[in-house]
Amino acid sequence: MEKNIEKENLNKIYFYMREGYDDYEFYNFKGAISNFEKAIKLIPEPKNSHEFSKRLFTCLAMSLLPSKEYDKAIENYKLALNCVEDRKDSQLQFMIGKYLYESNKKDDAFFYFYKSYELAEEKYFKNHDNKYLLFFLKCKNKNNLKEEHINKTINYKGKTYTQGEWEEFEQKQFEDYAQKHNIPLDDGKPKKSFGFFLDEKDCEY
Secondary structure, three states: OOOOOOHHHHHHHHHHHHHHHHHHHOOOHHHHHHHHHHHHHOOOOOHHHOOOHHHHHHHHHHHHOOOOOHHHHHHHHHHHHOOOHHHOOHHHHHHHHHHHHHOOOHHHHHHHHHHHHHHHOOOOHHHOOHHHHHHHHHHHHHOOOOHHHHHOEEEEOOEEEEHHHHHHHHHHHHHHHHHHOOOOOOOOOOOOOOOOOOOHHHEEO
């Protein structure tokens, strides 16, 4: 449920949004990032419950792209997607897929391309380099990924992960845990057991 924002903070949010728009228009992307981040910081929790949240997260993601900060851009596109009921936004799904592809995370890219295609077929593919559509169709036609993998997601503390993203996230958490507790890790041997450090009741499949 959307929470009321104090008038003073609301005015500041709109001020930073306008400044961010101006910076972006004049290619001052660092300034745009700074202003959009300031605006987002003023939004009370849960940050995805306000009418301008999707716009701010999307604008921040777009501002990160010129410097090829793809991981941060993807994270903010996902936050924008979480502002949409049932995550049904084919354009955001496509943009996440595009920059996962550019980050060489092809399985996860296919997942988001698939979701975009489900909602709007080739609509957003047509506005971008043809390589994304060719990649998607090649994977789809060859059935490189099983249907259950395509549709499987994991929700953990308000964030949604594909199977590949979850495995990467869990491995990173395990490595951080091992480093903190001076546990030696063998190179090339990922963590095998789910739930070692995460509370499984917080996860939805």
